[in-house]
Amino acid sequence: MQSGTTKKAWSGVFSVLPTPFDGSGALDLDSLARVIELYLRAGVDGLVVLGVTSEAARLNDAERAQVIERAVAAVGRRVPLVVGASADGVRRAIEYCRTARDAGAAAVLVSPPRLARPSADAVVGFYAALADAVDLPLVVQDYPPVCGFTMEPALLVRVAQQVGNVAAIKLEDPPTPWKIARIRELGGPQTPAILGGLGGVYLLEELEAGASGTMTGFAYPEILVRVVRLWRDGQREEAAAWFYRTVPLMRFEFQEGIGIALRKEILRRRGALREATIRPPGLRPDASTLASLERLLGWLRQQGGVEWSWD
Secondary structure (H helix, E strand, O other): OOOOOOOOHHOOEEEEEOOOOOOOEEEEEEHHHHHHHHHHHOOOOOOEEHHHHHHHHHHHHHHHHHHHHHHHHHHHOOOOEEEEOOOOOOHHHHHHHHHHHHHHOEEEEEEEOOOOOOOOHHHHHHHHHHHHHHOOEEEEEOOOOHOOOOOHHHHHHHHHHHHHOOEEEEEEOOOOOHHHHHHHHHHHHHHEEEEEEEHHHHHHHHHHHHHEEEEEEEEEEEEEEHHHHHHHHOOOOHHHHHHHHHHHHHHHHHHOOOOOHHHHHHHHOOOOOOOOOOOOOOOOOOOOHHHHHHHHHOOOOOHHOOOOOOO
């Protein structure tokens, strides 16, 4: 295992990596290694592969294994590497978790499967089955578009209390600051780490509500790192000023339906990806969208908010 399971180990910025493809749509593992270096140089506290924005649903099992193997080799033990292991059923999720464990992952990120009749008992039972089958820290993903239902704060607290190896909750059900506060109230001091997401667009408010950090794939991770570090150091006004200056880019990148393509385009411009290819189905930015991106990046450079490249 790459990291302990203390709350401190699961705080800060965990960046969700894209899955790079070449122009033909085949895996580009060399670009994956470059993206990993970009994010590590930015000072992130952890990395995630095979998340929702990693286009994990568009990979076959052999490709998943290749991505995990290359990521583990590239990351080494520099930061914890979390592997997405969400699946439609318990057996497949257990298989994914075991593959991640055997490859050397620090933890797995898992959303509940789509259930015919969602219930609290079914959700707790699902995570308990994973915990019984695989001795690996679990990050519970609360993202209704994936599982098809909303996990209320009381249910998330129950999962954390009854499933022994829950290391963190990845909360992506807006309003996230409100939900973070409710989970903290119900769970008390034993509440595990709570990480925001959603492109970082609510990061400041999530920190104010008690979040331990964020787990998202924003293409400028150094911005998120700076906000979190300023906040941790008690420089709350400086953290807010930096966040308010740069949140327009987070908002633009996190557009429904096209956000993954925009994220890859930015990473291509930064020199980490050879191609900004996404696998179908998926929207690609048109000329107007790219012009808007160019304008926004130009404005942020003038404000001292971003740099083009990383080498």
